[in-house]
Amino acid sequence: MDDQPRLMHSTHGVGMAGHPGLAQHMQDGTGGADGEGRKQDIGDILQQIMTITDQSLDEAQARKHALNCHRMKPALFNVLCEIKEKTVLSIRGAQEEEPPDAQLMRLDNMLLAEGVSGPEKGGGSAAAAAAAAAAGGGGSDNSVEHSDYRAKLSQIRQIYHTELEKYEQACNEFTTHVMNLLREQSRTRPISPKEIERMVGIIHRKFSSIQMQLKQSTCEAVMILRSRFLDARRKRRNFNKQATEILNEYFYSHLSNPYPSEEAKEELGKKCSITVSQVSNWFGNKRIRYKKNIGKFQEEANMYAAKTAATATNVSTHGSQANSPSTPNSPC
């Protein structure tokens, strides 16, 4: 009770000193002359506001309505909003730090690159393709591993998207809810649209930090998956005997120029169930190793020369073209 005059006085003081809105309202009233009467008016309103909680619900409701309809209400509301705005801003100014979204961008880029976010490319990302190409080796095993990778990646993708959607939905729902609540409350307490906007911003930041966590853990999951599959690239497996045979046959039958064309590489790759780059690797290795130690490979060279010669004879005798190399034999 003792407080109220002080409070009224101080509010009044602020209103007069710092808030032209109320001052103006107070001055351009209908009668004009008696400032004392206006002060009394505002004092009454504040008194009513302060005591509203002591009243019964019905009384309060009626009082609330009366206050809402009061001609001074908009002015008072504006003043209170301004006071609040000033105090809140001075408090917030210090604690409001803009989180660096560089990390968020990095995460987004990575998720996009890994094919987790963004359009689905038949479940296969660049990483999956790389894993497939790198794993190479025995056809069936490789494809099993590859599909395993793809399945796991799409699982991660699916979880990521459902979670993201859930967060977005929750964020929207919560924002709408809070906005409605604040709008509703702004009828009885000083909440400016600006403040509602700021509150929405805060909610969005909170939710985006949750999203960031989701993105981070998704990235981690992809990295683990990726490392499991891509680290297996060094876990090479030797080509099967038949593939090595086919490659050697080509190599020794083209010993004078062991550089298969792109088409020849593709054909060899198909025959051996390996990729074109694996064919290139094989020929690269073979050329350099042969050149380094021709003597060591002499026996092998002779063997394949005999073999291709035999095949050629067989072909010419039977008039069949099956199994013949793409280029005529040229024994060294």
Place this chain on the structure above:
DNA sequence: GAGAATGATTTCTT
């Protein structure tokens, strides 16, 4: 288990 063989990767050259 040591060393050879081999497929893949990296770096340099053409």
Place this chain on the structure above:
DNA sequence: AAGAAATCATTCTC
């Protein structure tokens, strides 16, 4: 960009 050369990392063979 393709290939040579060096090197790495794994697998095979003894």
